[in-house]
Amino acid sequence: MTDRPLVLIADDDESVVKLLKLYLKPLNCDFLEAKDGEEALAIAQSRMPAVVLLDVMMPKRSGWEVCQALKAVQRTSKIAVVLITGRGDVKDRLTGLQLGADDYLVKPFNPDQVVKRVARLLERRTETVFPETEVPARPAEALLVDRATGLPTVPVVLDRLKEILIEQSEIGIVYVDIEQFEAIEAEYGWAFFDEFVRRASEVIGEEARSRFPKAIVAANLAGGSSFYIFFETHGTDVRQESAFDTIANDLRQKLIENMRSQFPNMQQGQIGFFVGVARIDYRPQIRLERQIYQGMQTASDAVRDAEQQRKKQLARELRDIIRRKRITTMFQPIVRAKDLTVFGYEILTRGPAHSSFLNSDILFSFARETNLAWGLEAVSLECALRRLRSFDLNERKFLLNLEAEMFSESEFRIHEVVSFFSEHRGHFVFELTERAAIEDYQAFRNLLDEFRSKGIEVAIDDAGSGYASLEAIAALSPDYLKITKGLVSTLASEPIKQDLVKMLVDLAAKINAKTIAEGIETAEEYEACRELGIDLLQGYYLAHPQEQLRTGDAEVATLVGSLTANA
Structure with missing residues (x-):
């Protein structure tokens, strides 16, 4: 059998295939x-090529559908897919990214780019895709493993669970979910959260196997925050229902104690x-x-009841925060990519x-969920206006985040806000988040x-996150495009994201707007943003939000000095 990799080219234009x-x-x-x-789908499923090049507009099934x-099936999900189109607009590339495509080629082709991109995918796929009809040498677990923890997901262990259920007639299940996982990730970043999840999984595994030596620990979903423990009940002391409650309480306490000591x-x-x-x-x-x-559903339902009670408690807490105005205005620096000088600040709450609402994203997300957004x-x-009145603005820009729907609220005092900002012309930017559609x-x-x-x-805000943001860009001609965190995350290693960001940079230039990359957390993301020509940079890698605003020489000496050291 040949060791040469297989490449499937699917296009109804024979000249394109030959080229x-x-x-x-x-x-x-x-x-x-x-x-x-x-x-194309039939050949890919039977021959398992390393790379598939798909024209997006083909008879019978489009390249999108293939x-x-x-990508939806475990066996073929690791085949590298390159979409081919005659159009290179943002919507097409965004669709490809959402469907799981690995790369994108636009006609007419650049020969060097074709070779470079396919070669990169062949190199990356060498160890994950099986050539032709060769029987996989590695177990299916390798394709369904949670990256952060190394744990298999439930489908991987399902066959073993069926065997145990037949042999033992009974299985015990423990479901574990991390509280406030969204808040932790939003506050500390995805890299920190991955480490938090990994260590939590280690504690879960150690505690499970110390009590049940044959316990099986699995991730609920790859990239998730919840886990299952499956254990045999025969020969143990958990025959009584009360023993299950003891297991849950003991594990919860062990997790809290261990994680507090580790973090x-x-x-x-x-x-x-x-x-x-x-x-x-x-x-x-x-x-x-089904059994x-x-x-598993029964175990997770028990958790849902606790989550609902917690949500009610959180809603009471948020109402009290709004009523008593117990919030803090923060300022996160935004720097110019070309020289790392401070451009301005995003105003955060x-x-x-x-x-439970220290993090701004969690604060506003929960407020929307509980219909408290207007009051917040x-x-x-x-509070922001009160803080700003005490500052020398010192030629800085200040970005204020506002929901688009707030502008239509009859009670919302937007003109009072505008009156203050107009007294300080050139200092303020309304950052529009379009989670609710703009009707007119x-x-x-x-x-x-x-x-x-x-x-x-x-x-x-969130430019590149979907069709709605693209429509807003076209209709509103903004002065700034804030590129969504979803595109910035792992930008350095994903060509489709790089293409999308480059197109947004080009689009911004055409409408005379500046681009801002937010959510930069690593040196690789920082360098990728600069190389792609983004104008302004923001994120934890550069600077965390700060309560005290330092402008002038003190600001430049402290902030820019640390950025230069990072660079």
């Missing part, structure tokens, strides 16, 4: 061909775990998989230091034109 084969000849590949989407079908810099209130338990009794008349998943926005603006773009644009006439600029 690509000519370009890729130096890579020493064997080629497969398909003239429509159904043929890509989605390959002493986190607030104690941020570290918590929901733990639910269940028992599966074997019933031969019911499909085994296992029903047991945090809850009280020892509350109003209090946040009031023309009326909204007229309002923004009024703001601009008073020296207030406009930014679109």
Whole structure:
């Protein structure tokens, strides 16, 4: 059997197929061909090529559909997919990214780019895709493993669980979910959260196996924050229902104690775990998989009840924060990519230091969920204006985050805010978040034109996050595009994200807008943003939000000095 990698080229234009084969000849590949989407899918499933090049517009099935079908199935999910199109607009590339495509080629082709990109995918896929009809040498677990913890996901261990249920007639289940996982990740970043999840999984594994030597620990979902412990009940002391509650309470306490000692810099209130338990009794008349998943559901439902109670408590806490105006205005620096000097600050709002709402994203997300967003926005603006009146603005820009729907609220005092900002022309930028659709773009644009006439600029938040943000860019002609964190994360290693960011940079130049990359957490993301021509940079890698605003020489000496050291 040949060791040469297989490359499938699927295009209904024979001349395109011939051209690509000519370009890729130096890579020493064997080629497969398909003239429509159904043929491409069938060949990919049977021959398992290393790379598939798919024209997005093919008969019978589009390239989008074939890509989605390959990525949705475990066996073919690791095949590298390159989408080919005659259009290179942001919507097409965003669709490809959402469907799981690995790269993108636009006609007419650049031969060097074709070779470079396919070669990179061949090198990356060498150890994860099996050539032709060769039987996989590695178990399926390698394809369904949670990256942060190294644990298998539930489908990987399902066959073993069925065997245990038949043999033992009973299985015990413990479900563990990290409390406030969104808040932890938003506050400390994804890299920190991955480490938090990894260490939590280690504690779960150690505690499970110390009590049940044959316990199976699995991640609920790859990239998630919850876990299952499956254990045999025969020969143990857990035959009584009360024993299950003891297991849950003991594990919860062990987790909290261990994680607080391992992460002493986190607030104690941020570290918590929901733990639910269940028992599966074997019933031969019911499909085994269904019995296992029903047991898992029972264990997680016990947690849901606790989560609902916690949400009610959090809603009471948030109402008290709004009523008593117990919030803090913070300022996160934004720097110029070209020279690392301070451009300005994003104005952020945090809850009280020892509350569940210290993180701004969690604070506003929960406020929207509980219909408290208007009250929170109003209090946040009031507190921000009070702080700003005490500062020498010193030629800095200040970005103020506002929900687009807030502008239509009859009670929302937007004109009072505009009045203050117009007294300080050129200093302020309204950063619009469009989580709720703008119903009348023309009326909204007229309002923004009024703001601009008073020296207030406009930014679109989360640019590149979906079709709605693209529509907003086209309709509102913003002065700034804030590139979504989802594109910035792992930007250095993902070509499709790089292409999307480059297109947004080019789009910004055409409408005379500046680009801002937010959520930069690593040196690699920082360098990638600079190389792609983004104008302004923001994120924890550069600087955390700060309560005290230092402008002038003190600001430059402290902040820029640390950035230069990082660079």
